[in-house]
Amino acid sequence: MTETETSRTESPAQNRPSTPFDMIGGVEPIRRVVDAFYDLLESDPQYAELRAMHAPDMAPMREALTGFFTGWMGGSREWFTAQGGFCVMTRHSKMPITEKTAKQWSDAMRAALVVAKVEPGFAAQMDQILTRLAAGMVRG
Numbered sequence: 612m613t614e615t616e617t618s619r620t621e622s623p624a625q626n627r628p629s630t631p632f633d634m635i636g637g638v639e640p641i642r643r644v645v646d647a648f649y650d651l652l653e654s655d656p657q658y659a660e661l662r663a664m665h666a667p668d669m670a671p672m673r674e675a676l677t678g679f680f681t682g683w684m685g686g687s688r689e690w691f692t693a694q695g696g697f698c699v700m701t702r703h704s705k706m707p708i709t710e711k712t713a714k715q716w717s718d719a720m721r722a723a724l725v726v727a728k729v730e731p732g733f734a735a736q737m738d739q740i741l742t743r744l745a746a747g748m749v750r751g
């Protein structure tokens with residue numbers, strides 16, 4: 612085994628499997644997705660009911676969703692630590708989420724992944740997971 616091979620196999624950082632955070636390309640693409648998502652809510656009437664559930668100023672939501680995705684996908688957990696812990700299902704459990712607003716959420720996120728130019732195969736995987744998660748938040 613050459614020296615290069617030894618260092619490659621013995622470096623824990625290089626052996627660690629990629630996280631979804633690494634696969635999407637870090638914080639910058641995540642921020643692009645989140646910005647595209649809230650830009651769509653602000654501009655496209657097909658998401659009107661979902662938009663109406665949010666406060667007029669969605670700037671804090673842009674920060675929150677960016678921090679959430681970063682930690683959830685395996686990047687820095689700074690946002691979760693600052694929250695003192697966070698469960699996305701519990702946070703939504705008191706919201707009157709219908710099939711219609713859950714679908715608006717998933718549709719807007721799917722469109723945002725395209726706008727943000729996330730690699731289509733990875734975007735399809737994110738879409739599948741997030742669509743299921745959003746459907747699980749529907750309360751009757």
Ligand code: HEM
Pocket residue numbers: 661664665666672675676679699702703706708712713714716741744745746748749
């Ligand atoms: C099912 C459809 C969904 C609806 C209708 C919805 C709606 C909302 C609303 C109205 C807020 C703001 C709450 C407030 O200002 O008090 C919020 C916050 C948030 N949502 Fe959702 N949401 C949905 C799905 C999701 C999903 C699937 C995720 C994550 C994958 C998510 C992540 C977040 C995060 C991180 C926050 C910020 C929480 C905070 O700062 O405390 N949401 N959501």
